[in-house]
Amino acid sequence: MSIKTVVIPVAGMGTRFLPATKAISKEMLPVLDKPLLHYAVDEAKSAGINNFIFVTNISNNFPFLYLSKNISLEKHLKKKNKIKTLKILQSLTIQKRNIKLVLQKKPLGLGDAILRTQKYIKEEDFAVMLPDDLILGKSCLKELIKVFNKEKSSVLAAMQVESKDVSKYGIIKGNKVNSKMMKVSELIEKPTLKNAPSNLAVVGRYVLKNSIFRYLRKTNRGSNDEIQLTDAISVSAKNEKVFSFRFSGKRYDCGEKLGFLKAQIASALLDPELKKNIRSELKKI
Numbered sequence: 452m453s454i455k456t457v458v459i460p461v462a463g464m465g466t467r468f469l470p471a472t473k474a475i476s477k478e479m480l481p482v483l484d485k486p487l488l489h490y491a492v493d494e495a496k497s498a499g500i501n502n503f504i505f506v507t508n509i510s511n512n513f514p515f516l517y518l519s520k521n522i523s524l525e526k527h528l529k530k531k532n533k534i535k536t537l538k539i540l541q542s543l544t545i546q547k548r549n550i551k552l553v554l555q556k557k558p559l560g561l562g563d564a565i566l567r568t569q570k571y572i573k574e575e576d577f578a579v580m581l582p583d584d585l586i587l588g589k590s591c592l593k594e595l596i597k598v599f600n601k602e603k604s605s606v607l608a609a610m611q612v613e614s615k616d617v618s619k620y621g622i623i624k625g626n627k628v629n630s631k632m633m634k635v636s637e638l639i640e641k642p643t644l645k646n647a648p649s650n651l652a653v654v655g656r657y658v659l660k661n662s663i664f665r666y667l668r669k670t671n672r673g674s675n676d677e678i679q680l681t682d683a684i685s686v687s688a689k690n691e692k693v694f695s696f697r698f699s700g701k702r703y704d705c706g707e708k709l710g711f712l713k714a715q716i717a718s719a720l721l722d723p724e725l726k727k728n729i730r731s732e733l734k735k736i
């Protein structure tokens with residue numbers, strides 16, 4: 452069976468985006484007129500996903516609010532004849548039964564966040580998306596699921612990063628399968644440049660075999676004193692096949708200011724209306 456469920460963890464503190472993230476959570480920061488969450492949900496839907504599990508902290512109910520039907524707002528838009536906007540809202544809505552919220556009281560890491568979802572995922576294989584990694588262009592998740600369906604093994608989204616940046620990522624050690632794929636033998640979380648086995652970094656899209664839960668249960672706190680998903684995947688790669696795939700889209704790290712700013716400009720350049728003036732406006736600035 453193909454992948455139908457995605458886990459979207461949104462329980463982090465977003466400290467790099469304070470003070471903005473004091474009152475709203477990071478996935479609600481907008482790139483142009485849509486929050487990061489919206490882009491992630493669109494990407495997932497276009498990959499055939501219909502079940503959404505959000506790992507949230509006690510004060511974050513935003514995903515549920517954003518994705519639920521708002522009858523009075525829809526009535527208002529209809530009355531004002533704002534049909535285009537109405538359609539965007541309607542297509543965003545996800546049935547309540549297809550959204551699950553899982554509480555992570557303390558941000559103990561991505562691995563811990565994923566582990567908490569097992570009661571809903573049960574025996575299924577599933578996808579994970581980090582909404583602060585915005586990927587524009589072809590649906591990255593769709594590409595990964597295609598590889599997963601062929602290989603019947605976990606697949607991680609990967610991209611080349613500059614040497615100066617390897618210490619910010621989980622870095623892949625492995626053997627080349629073809630121009631886009633590696634068979635992963637190990638992942639090293641935030642290595643020094645000297646210890647990095649490659650420049651190939653894991654970014655926030657994963658399609659995982661259900662067996663990952665077994666490895667997560669045995670994973671101790673690692674880098675940053677958090678339970679790291681990459682540590683569990685790395686151990687799993689010793690016992691079963693794990694692949695990385697260089698996706699076609701362009702990824703922006705919207706968890707930090709420069710990446711977020713670049714994402715705004717890139718999105719404006721893709722927008723049919725904005726792109727007419729954005730270059731000249733940027734020159735003026």
Ligand code: UTP
Nearest residue numbers: 460461462463464465466467558559560561564
């Ligand atoms: P980050 O590593 O960017 O952490 O999380 P963060 O806390 O959100 O941000 P900073 O580093 O303090 O600025 C990547 C994704 O994983 C989620 C976050 O919400 C984000 O979507 N996450 C992270 C959790 O759900 N739980 C955690 O314990 C850690």
